[in-house]
Amino acid sequence: MKQSLDMRQGQSLVMTPQLQQAIKLLQLSNQELAEFVENEIERNPLLNKAEENAEDGGGEQGNAPARREQLSLDDNSGLGAAREQLDAPGEDVFEPGTGSDAAMPVEGSGPSAQTDWSSATSGGSFNSEEYDFAANLTTDLTLQEHLHNQLNIAGLSAADRLIGARLIDETDEAGYLRAPLEDVAKALGADEANVAAVLAVCQGFEPTGVMARSIPECLTLQLKERGRFDPAMEAMLANLDMVAKHDLKALADVCGVDKADLMDMLGELRQLSPKPGSGFSSDTTIAVAPDVFVRELPNGSFGVELNSETLPRVLMDKAYYAEVSVLPMRDQEKEFISECAANATWLIKSLDQRARTILKVASEIVRQQDAFFAHGVAHLRPLNLKQVADVIEMHESTVSRVTSNKYMATPRGLFELKYFFSAAIPSTGGGEAHSAEAVRYRIKALIDGETEDDVLSDDQIVEILTGYGIEIARRTVAKYRESLHIPSSVQRRRINRASA
Structure with a gap:
């Protein structure tokens, strides 16, 4: 055994931290991206938000802020003498709406319904008669706050109030207690x-x-308050699965009532609320903001543009960087400044590349699915990531990241980008394949068009779809029907008989 030097040649992919950051930015939603940029601005003194200037600003993208944090790693370093007042404009800037996210027409797209994308938003003033000062100070009451207010006046002891507060905190937004009582008792030592x-x-x-703690218990509490909880109702609540299946004959036998009484009981059950907490506000509700807008152009094609309101505006202040770079510094401080400059430059480039990539992917999706925008979901074409990736000359994984948590506002509504990707259902005549989403839409339309005396079975739906040139199996029809939360033909007949 001996040591020796050996030279070999090979290829390997090295993921630099900057490349990892660029990939991470692709899959972030607009809200996650805003939080990420805010954290970067706090960590990097060379990064600033690009402020929108008036038109008479001479075309400058933004001015350096009047006050800056000192870059010193040591209070006695030369950087502590940096001036706090700078008037030089920043040079490197990522400004959405200045080029990469301009409206991009998509060739080959057909006409669609007219949509007015203009929105009139105006800010009110305190002197306006329409301004409601109280409405702007108050917020909607959450379920937990409402319950805590009642707990405070319930007349319980301090120890019992502590237990009640814990039980309220374990209650979800629908109003159900999800924690087992033994766990609460163990945690509180009670x-x-x-x-x-x-x-x-x-x-x-x-x-x-x-x-x-369950739906039957929730309904039981409401029935007891109305004075309508009797043995027959108790038997019905113990067999809610029969209610869901509309098996009225078996349900009447279990409850020991005739059909007329059973229908009255079902009517009372429909008046109850299975989610008592649904009427209160939720702190976790997050409004979805579209990343991309699709609108019809005057020539009948479709234009695609980024929503610049959801994109962060950041700039690197090169003037400030040049000023602090000439100050006397130690090696550690020089390394810090250089690293900040490199990270700022890379972040700006990554944000611009992310915007361009989203726009490119969205434009290709609109081009591929132009029939959907023109005629509706029945004309949605089968599409996969590879088809889009091949056209825009990117990897499938990149397209997958771009379409994650991204939304497109279209004349037909707000859709996640992944909505436009669906499996292909073969055609009976060997023609163009059908989109699985379009087939699912056809199944729903057929069932919605049923009459009380003519309920379609899955086999009958298969025959109808075959007549449309769609080759599909009965189990696939059943799977799509269940995904739409549509009961079987047997259950639909029972529902029709019950409502007759």
Whole structure:
């Protein structure tokens, strides 16, 4: 055994931190991207938000802020003497709406319904008669806040109030208590019987049915408050699966009532709320902002443009960088400044590349699915990531990242980019394949057109679709029907008989 030097030649892919960051930016949603950029601005003193200037600003993208944080790593370093007042404009800037996200016409797209994309938004003033000062100060009450307010006036002891507060915190937005009582008792070091007693008090709070541990318990609380909870209702709540299947004959036998009484009981059941907490506001509700707009152009084609409002505007202040670079610094401080400059430049380039990539992918999707925009979901074509990747000369993984958590506002509504990718259903005549989403839409349309006396079975739907030139199996029809939450033909007949 001996040591030796050996020279070999090979190829390998090295993922630099900058490349990893660029890939990460592609799959971020607009809200996640905004948070990421805010964190980068806080960490990097050379990065600033690009402020929108008036038209008379001489074409400058933005001015350096009047006040800056010192870049010193040591209070005694030369960087501490950097001036805090700079008037030089920044040079490197990523400014959405200045080029990469301009409206891009998509050739080959057909006409569609006219849509007015203009929105009139105006800010009110305190002197306006329409300004409601109280409405702008108050916020909607959440379910937990509503329950805590009732707990404070329930007259419980301090220990019981602590248990009640924990039970309220374990209640979800729909109004159900999700934590087992034994877990709450163990966490608080309390007796389980005491926790159950406090829960009984809390279940008397408004809205009725809140803090139940199951749907039957929730409905039971509401029926007891109405004085309508009897053995027949108790039997019905214990067999809600029969109610869902509309098996009225078996349900009447279980409840021990005739058909007329059973229909009255079902009518009372429909008046109850299975989600008592749904009427309260939710702190976790997040509005979806589109990343891309699609609109019809005067020539009948479709234009695609980025939503610049959701893209962060950042710039690197080269004037400030040039000023602090000439100051006397130690090696560690020079390395810090250089790293900040490199990271700022790379972030700006990555943001611009991300915008261009999203626009390119969205434009190709619109070109491929022009029939959808012109005629509706029935004309959605089968499409996969590879088809788009080959046209725009990118890798499939890149297209997959771009379409994740990205939304497109179209004349037909707001859609996630992944919505336009669907499997292909073969044609019976060997012609052009059909999109799985379009076939699913046809199945729903057929079922919506049913009459009370003519309910289509899955086999009959297969025959009808075959007449349209769609080759599909019965199990596939059943799978698509279940994905649309449509009951079987047997259950639909029962529903029709019950409503007759």
